[in-house]
Amino acid sequence: MSDPILSIRDLTVEIPTRHGILRPVDSVSYDIAAGEILGVVGESGAGKSMAGNAVIGLLNPPAHIAQGEIRLKGQRIDQLTGNAMRRLRGKEIGMVFQDPLTSLNPLLQIGDQLTETMLAHLDISRDEAQKRAIAALEEVGIPGAADRVDSYPHEFSGGMRQRVVIALALCAEPSLIIADEPTTALDVSVQAQIIALLKRLCRDRGTAVMLITHDMGVIAETADRVAVMYAGKLAELGPVRDVLTEPRHPYTKGLMGSTPLASKGKARLHQIPGAMPQLDALPDGCAFHPRCPRAEGKCRANPAPTLAAHDNRAACWFPLDPKGGA
Amino acid sequence: MLAFVIQRVAQSALVLLIVGLVAFSMFRFVGDPIDNMLGQERTQADIERLRTTLGLDQPFPVQYYKFLANAAQGNFGVSYRQGRPVSDILMERAPATLELAAVSGFLAISIGIGLGVFTAIRRDGFAANAIMSISLIGVSLPTFLIGILLIYLFSVELGWLPSFGRGDTVQLGGWSTGFLTKSGLLALILPSITLGLYQMTLIMRLVRSEMLEVLRQDYIRFARARGLRERTVNFRHALKNTLVPVITVTGLQLGSIIAFAIITETVFQWPGVGLLFINAIQFVDIPVMAAYLMLISVMFVGINLIVDLLYFTIDPRLRVDRTKAH
Amino acid sequence: MVDTSPPQALKTEERSTFRVAMDSDFVYRFKNSPVAIVATAVVMLMVLCAVFAPLIAPHNPFDPSSLNLMNGFSAPMTPNAFTGDTFWLGTDDQGRDVFSTILYGMRISLFVGAAAVLFAMVLGVTLGLIAGYVGGWTETIIMRIADVQLTFPAILVAMLIFGVAKGITPVEYRDQMAIWVLIIAIGLSDWVQFARVVRGATLVEKNKEYVQAARLIGRGSGAIMLRHILPNVLSPVLVIATISLALAIIAEATLSFLGVGAPPTQPSLGTLIRIGQGFLFSGEWWILLFPAVTLLVLALSVNLLGDWLRDALNPRLR
Numbered sequence: 001m002s003d004p005i006l007s008i009r010d011l012t013v014e015i016p017t018r019h020g021i022l023r024p025v026d027s028v029s030y031d032i033a034a035g036e037i038l039g040v041v042g043e044s045g046a047g048k049s050m051a052g053n054a055v056i057g058l059l060n061p062p063a064h065i066a067q068g069e070i071r072l073k074g075q076r077i078d079q080l081t082g083n084a085m086r087r088l089r090g091k092e093i094g095m096v097f098q099d100p101l102t103s104l105n106p107l108l109q110i111g112d113q114l115t116e117t118m119l120a121h122l123d124i125s126r127d128e129a130q131k132r133a134i135a136a137l138e139e140v141g142i143p144g145a146a147d148r149v150d151s152y153p154h155e156f157s158g159g160m161r162q163r164v165v166i167a168l169a170l171c172a173e174p175s176l177i178i179a180d181e182p183t184t185a186l187d188v189s190v191q192a193q194i195i196a197l198l199k200r201l202c203r204d205r206g207t208a209v210m211l212i213t214h215d216m217g218v219i220a221e222t223a224d225r226v227a228v229m230y231a232g233k234l235a236e237l238g239p240v241r242d243v244l245t246e247p248r249h250p251y252t253k254g255l256m257g258s259t260p261l262a263s264k265g266k267a268r269l270h271q272i273p274g275a276m277p278q279l280d281a282l283p284d285g286c287a288f289h290p291r292c293p294r295a296e297g298k299c300r301a302n303p304a305p306t307l308a309a310h311d312n313r314a315a316c317w318f319p320l321d322p323k324g325g326a
Numbered sequence: 327m328l329a330f331v332i333q334r335v336a337q338s339a340l341v342l343l344i345v346g347l348v349a350f351s352m353f354r355f356v357g358d359p360i361d362n363m364l365g366q367e368r369t370q371a372d373i374e375r376l377r378t379t380l381g382l383d384q385p386f387p388v389q390y391y392k393f394l395a396n397a398a399q400g401n402f403g404v405s406y407r408q409g410r411p412v413s414d415i416l417m418e419r420a421p422a423t424l425e426l427a428a429v430s431g432f433l434a435i436s437i438g439i440g441l442g443v444f445t446a447i448r449r450d451g452f453a454a455n456a457i458m459s460i461s462l463i464g465v466s467l468p469t470f471l472i473g474i475l476l477i478y479l480f481s482v483e484l485g486w487l488p489s490f491g492r493g494d495t496v497q498l499g500g501w502s503t504g505f506l507t508k509s510g511l512l513a514l515i516l517p518s519i520t521l522g523l524y525q526m527t528l529i530m531r532l533v534r535s536e537m538l539e540v541l542r543q544d545y546i547r548f549a550r551a552r553g554l555r556e557r558t559v560n561f562r563h564a565l566k567n568t569l570v571p572v573i574t575v576t577g578l579q580l581g582s583i584i585a586f587a588i589i590t591e592t593v594f595q596w597p598g599v600g601l602l603f604i605n606a607i608q609f610v611d612i613p614v615m616a617a618y619l620m621l622i623s624v625m626f627v628g629i630n631l632i633v634d635l636l637y638f639t640i641d642p643r644l645r646v647d648r649t650k651a652h
Numbered sequence: 653m654v655d656t657s658p659p660q661a662l663k664t665e666e667r668s669t670f671r672v673a674m675d676s677d678f679v680y681r682f683k684n685s686p687v688a689i690v691a692t693a694v695v696m697l698m699v700l701c702a703v704f705a706p707l708i709a710p711h712n713p714f715d716p717s718s719l720n721l722m723n724g725f726s727a728p729m730t731p732n733a734f735t736g737d738t739f740w741l742g743t744d745d746q747g748r749d750v751f752s753t754i755l756y757g758m759r760i761s762l763f764v765g766a767a768a769v770l771f772a773m774v775l776g777v778t779l780g781l782i783a784g785y786v787g788g789w790t791e792t793i794i795m796r797i798a799d800v801q802l803t804f805p806a807i808l809v810a811m812l813i814f815g816v817a818k819g820i821t822p823v824e825y826r827d828q829m830a831i832w833v834l835i836i837a838i839g840l841s842d843w844v845q846f847a848r849v850v851r852g853a854t855l856v857e858k859n860k861e862y863v864q865a866a867r868l869i870g871r872g873s874g875a876i877m878l879r880h881i882l883p884n885v886l887s888p889v890l891v892i893a894t895i896s897l898a899l900a901i902i903a904e905a906t907l908s909f910l911g912v913g914a915p916p917t918q919p920s921l922g923t924l925i926r927i928g929q930g931f932l933f934s935g936e937w938w939i940l941l942f943p944a945v946t947l948l949v950l951a952l953s954v955n956l957l958g959d960w961l962r963d964a965l966n967p968r969l970r
Contacts, residue, residue, distance in 0.1 A: 056551055082556075090553030097551075102544035107566050107641065116562070117552045168552060341800050352816055462959065466952040468902045470909045471944055474929055482933060489933075578803075585808040592910050593929075607815035607912050615815055626803050 003074055004031035005175050005208035006055065010068035010306075011078075013047070013054050022279040024050040026232040027068070027306050032176065037202065037209040039223030039240065041216060041255070043276050047232040048212045052178045054078075055210070056093050057085040073175065091121040094169035094207075096198070098181040100161035104153035110137075110164050111149035114171055121172040136167040140197060159190035163197065170201060177202060178210045183218060195222055216256060220244055228252045231276055231287040234307045236314040249314035250292050286317070294318045334634050338627045343394075345623040349616040350393045353403070402617035407609050412617045416599060421501050422492055423591070423598030427583045429514055430522035434583070435576060438526040442533025443568075447560055449538065458534075464527040469586060473520040473593035480516060488513045490595040521590040525579045532575055537568045570641050577633030581626040681964045688964075691956040698950055702759040709752035714917075742938040744927065750938060753924055754946050760920040761950070764834050765901040771839030772900075773893055776846025777885075781877045783847065784854025795851065798844040807903055809841035814912050827915040834913050838903050845892050853885040887965045894958035898951050905947050921947040 013025035025047040032038045040048045053059050055070055057080070070078040072092060077085065089095075097103040105113060114133035118124060124132070130149075137145035140163040153161055162182065169177055179198060183191040199222055202209050211223060219226050219240060226243045228236040228251065236249040247253040254272035274291040277283060286304040289295040296318065304315045313319065377383050384392075396402070402412040445454040481489035493509030495502040504510030540546065541564055549563045588600035595601070599618060606614035682688050701708060741750040783791040801809060817833040818826060857863060858881065866876050907913035908922030909929075916923060921943050928940030 058547060058550060086550075086553050086555065088553065089551055095548070095551035097544055097548055099544060103548040105545040105549065105563050105567070107570070108563070116554060116558065120552070120554050120558070165548070168548075172553075341803065344800060352819075462955065463948075463952060466898065466902070466955045467948060468906055468909075468951070470906060471925070471948065474925070474932065474940065474944065478932060478937075581803075582805040585805045588808070588811070589906055589910065603811075604910050604912065607811060607818070610815070610819045612819060615812070619812060622808070623804075630803060 004033045005036075005073060006032040006210070007071040007074075008051070008055070008068070009071075011051065011054060011065065011070060012067035013050050013059065013063055014066040015063045017280070019280045023066075023232050024063070024279060025054060028229070028232075028234050029068075029307065030227050030234070030237060032208040032210060034175070034208055035203060035206040036225065037199065037211055037223045039219035039226040040210060040212045040229060041214060041219055041226060042229035042235075043214060045276060045279070046229040048214075048229050049180050051229075052095075052180050052210060052212050055176075056089055056095055056178055058089075058095075087121070090117055090169075090174065091172045092174050092176065094172070094174040094177045096162075096165055096169045096177065096179040096182045099185040100158055100165050101185065103165050104161060106153055109150050109152055110156075114149075114168060117168055118171050132171065136171045137164070139201070140164070140167040142167075158186055159194065162186060162190075162194050166194070166198060166201070170205070170207070173205065174207065176208045176210065178212070180212045181214070182211075184213070184215070191218075192221075198222075216244075228255065231282060232279065233287065233304065234315060235288070235304075236316075237307055238313070246320075247314075248319040249316045250294050250320065251288050252314070253320060254291075294320075330638065331635065334631055338631050341627050342623060345619060346394050346397065347390065349397075349619045350390050352619075353393065353612055353616045354389065397617075397620050402620070403613040405606075405611055405614050407606070407611045407614070412613050415602065415614070416617060416621065417500065418502075419597060419599045419602050421503060422596060423584065423587050423600055425504055426514065426517055426521060426590070426596060426598060427580075427587055429518040430525070430587075431580050431583050433518060433522040434525035434529055434579065437522075438529030438576075439533050439572070441526075442530040443537060443560070443565060445530070446534045446537035446541065457530075461527045461530060464523060465531070467524075469520060469524055469589045470593050472523055473516070473590060476516045476520060477593070487516050489516070492597060517590050517594045517596055520593065521583060521587060524586065525583055528579060529572070529576055533568060533572055536571055537564055540564045540567045543567070570637065573636055573640065574633055577629050577636070581629045584622060584625055678964060685960055685964075687956055688960040691953045691960065694949060694953040695957060698758060698953070699762060701755055702762045705752075705755040705759045709749070709755045711749040711752045713748040713753045713756055741942045742936075744936075744939045745931070750942050753919060754921070754943055757919050757921045757924045757943060758946060758950065760831065760914055760918055761901055761904055761922070761947070764831060764838070764904045764914070764920065765897055767835045768838035768842065768900045768904070769893055769896045771835060772842040772896060773846055773889065775839065776843035777850050777882070777889060779843065780847035780850025780885075781854055781881065784851040785858055785873060785877055785881065791851070794847065798847055801841075802844050806838075806841040806899070807906060810837040810903055810907060811910075811912060813837035813840055814907065818912075827917055830913065830915045831918060834904060834907065837907075838900050841903070842896055842900065845896065846889060849888045849892060850885050853888065854881050857881045857884050891958065891962045891965055894954065894961050898954040898958055901947075901954065902951050905951075921950075 009029050011028045015022045042048050054065055065078050111133050115129040118129045134145045134149050183194050223240045226240045230251050236252045285300040289299040298317050307315045400413045405412050445457050448454040477489045480487045492504045493513035494507040495504050496506045549559045591598045591600035592604055603618045779794050783794040814837040821829050863880050905922030908920045909926045914920040914923045924943035931939045
């Protein structure tokens with residue numbers, strides 16, 4: 001296997017507060033290869049977005065990377081200075097936000113937003129940038145792109161705006177895209193189109209994708225591998241087929257059980273009892289043990305084992321049997 | 327667009343009618359105009375004659391209409407105190423106030439916006455914090471104290487600048503200007519700083535808080551995530567969005583400058599309409615008060631109208647929404 | 653924001669525990685803000701000085717029998733050349749002790765400021781509640797008036813009201829009535845802020861289920877407004893009242909300084925500054941300086957307190 005595009009090792013993000021230090025991301029490691037889509041799932045507050053923000057260098061102070069390293073194409077990027085990091089953003093790492101209604105500057109024409117991005121990273125003329133802007137809009141499926149390039153964001157529908165956002169994220173041909181809940185704010189009917197678009201464009205270009213979502217359905221349709229996060233830690237990591245059909249972490253199983261798609265045909269949805277703990281009130285031992293049906297003394301006493309990047313297994317003392325036990 | 331303009335103009339006209347009614351009521355009911363205009367030695371015939379000349383024997387709506395018609399032609403009657411037509415007195419005084427207000431407004435807007443942007447971008451810097459602390463003192467410091475302080479420092483102690491009056495003026499047609507003589511310009515310095523300082527702090531604090539709000543928006547994060555230069559993000563993306571709400575308030579502040587000129591003119595014995603108004607209140611010179619009220623209302627309403635229209639041209643969203651709505 | 657109160661405490665006594673949690677957060681912020689503590693201390697000290705001015709002041713500046721014209725223009729801390737009397741902060745042209753006039757002036761400034769804000773608050777909250785709750789034409793009229801008034805700066809509105817009131821009052825009562833006219837003028841110029849905020853909050857609250865429920869069980873409109881809606885708007889009203897107090901004190905000082913406020917017989921801080929300005933060029937700086945500094949400290953402290961309150965009670969406004 002060739003070198004991964006993105007390689008995260010032991011990444012820990014800390015936020016100092018008056019109640020002590022919070023760790024929204026705690027010792028997380030994973031890789032994403034070229035052309036691969038890694039789905040990152042978990043409940044809100046599990047640290048999925050925070051990890052994405054750490055990679056692109058947009059953590060809001062006082063949140064900061066306390067430990068670990070991030071490598072892009074083999075080079076460390078977690079210690080880059082402001083300006084060097086800025087050159088990577090957009091050029092090497094693109095990002096798609098959740099809400100297309102708020103991610104576009106309402107006072108600038110979309111064409112201007114596209115050309116300014118290209119001119120910031122590529123050595124091309126303004127005319128060339130304008131041509132490429134139209135081409136980029138055509139590629140994401142905006143009808144009449146040559147005319148719409150002068151339009152303002154409010155003149156587009158939500159789905160169309162998310163297409164524009166994707167065009168913006170991809171216009172400087174980055175090698176990694178971080179898509180943070182790209183479909184959550186959209187109508188259900190549009191979600192599939194946007195996901196398909198993102199998937200097609202990244203396959204064509206060999207772009208690595210970190211797809212952050214809480215929607216198991218999206219993961220099942222899109223991702224190659226999946227990373228499940230719980231309370232800042234990686235709970236399970238593996239190829240999407242394995243994780244979905246034979247989850248090994250009790251939390252993943254619970255998560256599957258509470259998704260309508262995975263439990264098709266069953267009489268009712270499973271629910272995981274309780275709620276994910278707040279970061280300032282984590283239980284001792286494995287963070288999941290209060291809600292876990294399999295928890296024993298060891299789980300209450302010892303933190304769960306930390307997953308290494310290539311482990312195809314769960315961060316659990318008593319993982320479920322791969323042959324579909326329990 | 328046209329509908330919007332018509333609606334705004336109609337609203338402005340309504341406000342002016344109401345203010346006119348207030349001014350007229352003052353004119354008609356506060357004190358007895360007959361008493362005020364005729365001396366001790368008067369006959370019943372004098373009173374009757376004056377009553378007819380002034381139209382006081384006519385029904386209220388007719389009187390109101392005549393008052394408005396006269397006001398529209400710049401005829402506000404005769405000052406009780408000076409015995410001259412109010413319009414003549416106002417015309418003499420207006421250039422002094424307008425020149426002072428123009429210089430102060432320019433200072434307030436340019437420095438206010440500049441410092442506001444600076445303190446927002448460097449929000450944690452030492453200079454920004456120092457400016458913010460000083461500005462709070464500036465807001466608490468009544469305008470007249472600032473004036474006295476400046477007079478004490480630059481006129482009494484240092485003897486550099488004049489402490490009162492306009493200096494020499496040059497007549498240009500009907501307009502007396504202080505811009506063309508050295509003493510006129512020197513005399514402008516202290517009053518314009520006094521008058522502009524409060525508005526400047528307000529504009530600065532407003533720009534800062536709006537800018538901080540805008541910098542939190544998704545589209546700013548997205549602009550950063552696209553790797554745009556910090557300068558581009560701050561000035562092209564953030565400042566433009568900041569200015570939309572700032573323009574409204576700034577416009578209103580410009581109106582206040584003319585009203586606050588009353589205070590500055592009193593401190594510096596500046597021969598403008600504000601000083602005239604204060605004297606009118608002290609001596610209950612109702613025609614002058616009414617005329618001042620009408621004059622300043624026309625200015626305020628005019629400024630409001632211009633601000634609304636400006637808003638309209640800056641924010642592309644309004645262009646669509648408004649015309650659709652009406 | 654993360655709710656940090658322990659969950660088991662919540663169960664025992666829900667409402668009061670919630671209140672305690674809120675209060676303790678408020679108290680925590682207060683304890684950690686030296687600015688807030690100092691500002692509160694200064695404001696309280698000044699209020700006490702103003703209330704007990706007759707007890708504290710070494711002289712009564714309004715009692716002509718206690719004045720000695722020979723004491724005029726005594727410099728601070730220096731024995732008077734003629735009488736040998738020493739005054740901490742000096743005396744003015746009529747031999748009035750500046751320290752005493754400041755205490756009495758502060759009394760008038762604070763009284764006018766507080767009374768004006770109270771008047772504005774009662775008027776604004778009442779009209780805001782009615783506008784928000786009743787709606788329809790009533791609301792349109794109230795809010796239109798507010799809009800028109802908001803077009804003009806408060807100080808100008810106050811001046812006009814003062815001028816008109818002065819015109820209506822018979823000449824012989826003008827000085828006596830001046831303080832009350834001032835209160836009404838400043839109060840009337842300042843009610844709009846209260847009305848707008850209260851109306852906004854009322855519109856939100858009136859559609860909530862508990863208000864609907866109260867209406868269903870036959871509570872009267874007045875009772876619903878007072879018992880259910882009013883408590884929900886108290887914290888923004890408190891913030892506006894504090895900020896308004898600073899503005900009202902400054903407005904009063906400004907009007908008095910301009911000679912359209914407190915009369916020389918009942919001088920406020922603004923009147924004192926007006927008097928003191930006349931001696932600026934002749935070298936008797938203390939007549940001007942001490943009242944000016946007092947006004948500045950008072951206005952600044954109230955402003956700081958208001959600023960802090962706004963941040964502490966309503967983080968969204970920051």
